[in-house]
Amino acid sequence: MVLVALLSNCSPKMSVLEENKQTIYESLKTHYSIIFFIHGDSDYSYYDTSGNEYDADEETVKNAKKVAEQNPNAEVFIFHQRPKKHFLLFFPQRDGEFYYYRNGQLIANELYWRDQEKSDFNLEVALYHQFHVVNQNKLITMFLYFGHEIPEVGGAGYDESYPDRTFTIDDLASGMKNFTSDSTIFDLTILSTCFGGTPYTIGKLMPFTQTIIASPENLYLSYFDLHSLERLDLNLQDGDVPAFAKRFARQSFDKLASSIETTVSVVVYDVKRVQNFVNSVQKDYNQTLNSLKGLTQADLAAIEHCDCADIPAYRISTINDGVDVLYQPARFGRSKNKQSHSGWECWKY
Amino acid sequence: MKAILTFASVLIMFVLVIPINAGGKGELQKHFSDVANKVKATENVVEKRAILENSFKVMSEALDKVQGSFLVSKEDQAGIDRLKSILKENQDELAGINGYERVPDSQLNNFSNYVVQNMAQADQTITISLIAALLIVIIIILVL
Numbered sequence: 001m002v003l004v005a006l007l008s009n010c011s012p013k014m015s016v017l018e019e020n021k022q023t024i025y026e027s028l029k030t031h032y033s034i035i036f037f038i039h040g041d042s043d044y045s046y047y048d049t050s051g052n053e054y055d056a057d058e059e060t061v062k063n064a065k066k067v068a069e070q071n072p073n074a075e076v077f078i079f080h081q082r083p084k085k086h087f088l089l090f091f092p093q094r095d096g097e098f099y100y101y102r103n104g105q106l107i108a109n110e111l112y113w114r115d116q117e118k119s120d121f122n123l124e125v126a127l128y129h130q131f132h133v134v135n136q137n138k139l140i141t142m143f144l145y146f147g148h149e150i151p152e153v154g155g156a157g158y159d160e161s162y163p164d165r166t167f168t169i170d171d172l173a174s175g176m177k178n179f180t181s182d183s184t185i186f187d188l189t190i191l192s193t194c195f196g197g198t199p200y201t202i203g204k205l206m207p208f209t210q211t212i213i214a215s216p217e218n219l220y221l222s223y224f225d226l227h228s229l230e231r232l233d234l235n236l237q238d239g240d241v242p243a244f245a246k247r248f249a250r251q252s253f254d255k256l257a258s259s260i261e262t263t264v265s266v267v268v269y270d271v272k273r274v275q276n277f278v279n280s281v282q283k284d285y286n287q288t289l290n291s292l293k294g295l296t297q298a299d300l301a302a303i304e305h306c307d308c309a310d311i312p313a314y315r316i317s318t319i320n321d322g323v324d325v326l327y328q329p330a331r332f333g334r335s336k337n338k339q340s341h342s343g344w345e346c347w348k349y
Numbered sequence: 350m351k352a353i354l355t356f357a358s359v360l361i362m363f364v365l366v367i368p369i370n371a372g373g374k375g376e377l378q379k380h381f382s383d384v385a386n387k388v389k390a391t392e393n394v395v396e397k398r399a400i401l402e403n404s405f406k407v408m409s410e411a412l413d414k415v416q417g418s419f420l421v422s423k424e425d426q427a428g429i430d431r432l433k434s435i436l437k438e439n440q441d442e443l444a445g446i447n448g449y450e451r452v453p454d455s456q457l458n459n460f461s462n463y464v465v466q467n468m469a470q471a472d473q474t475i476t477i478s479l480i481a482a483l484l485i486v487i488i489i490i491l492v493l
Binding site for chain 1: 375378379380382383384385386423424427428431438442452456459460462463466467470472473475483
């Protein structure tokens, strides 16, 4: 009996807001719809310069909740993908946690089972459609992903709990597709991972978004700063998303650059304007990816990335079109004298 | 005695730590963070340099020992090789050899932060098993 009670406590389904309050908050207009995907099923611990240890995913969930609470005109979905755990060693616990905020209030908080096989975000998409506000006016929509580098090939081992399951940028793109419709795509996508600014990754996300912010180089686990997303009613009052994206990138870059000694790169990609470059280099990039496909995980890990501009085939006239690059080289190491970056990262292979 | 201690520690860690999924790589990061804190805690630049040199030496020895162990897989060997090469670059830069300018005394605190951050980023792509990571940590603890 006690066990049953304990087990049921492990899987709460909570409707958080009292009904009368819910009515008040539902009467506020919703202008923004934000989806956070926060991957936590791996080693995400990092240290700041004072020696304090943090879990990147837990910190991001905390900051995402703050964004949700500080936005009186937004709906915010937070999907936290957590490691698999067992209660009393034998009873598996749900490994996903979902939060839904509307107009600054927590409406729902549920634990759910993540996909056990292929990651197609079906469960998250179902939750999204269950809660998503149906609005007469067009919402400004944003999609944010936080996690380690999303593999372009292979993808096994991305989830520590499911080492055989694969997750690649193609899977993320398919997942994003399910959140959009034929007529609406995301206004802004923020990819807070290492090596997100490659022609392949940007090319895969392009059909589902108008603007992308990503880091072509390594990104320290303190990730992009989310403060600009708080109070969108003030920070995005004019509805100019590309201009907002540049402000978001600048704030994130300044914050990272003030405490990080390794490379800092934050790039805004204007999807329409980068299309020519992506299409032009697609063949070369795909050839490289095909040759990487036969390699083992360990071999893949040993292959370095480099600025695409360092490879002659990519040094074409359109390389600078549509990219707004903020770059600070590492203060030490072999690349400390590299003073600029094209905004595009390639494989050194 | 050290061998018995190491074996016993591995056994205890294996039984206790693996189900908790604590992640041995985190312990490696903690080691570098602790070193950086020690570097920043002293004003004496000779001491700062010595702390960094010693930490690289200890880590390097630990990696060599673990690489020679029968407990580590072929994949671990490759991961350890990558860790060793990153460590070697850091050692060279600190000393100002192999094409590097010597890290100026005034930048040793920043360099210690760089080592922590660089290792943490390498950690994300390097594949080493929990066993290998724990072995490295245990050896470091025994040597220090």
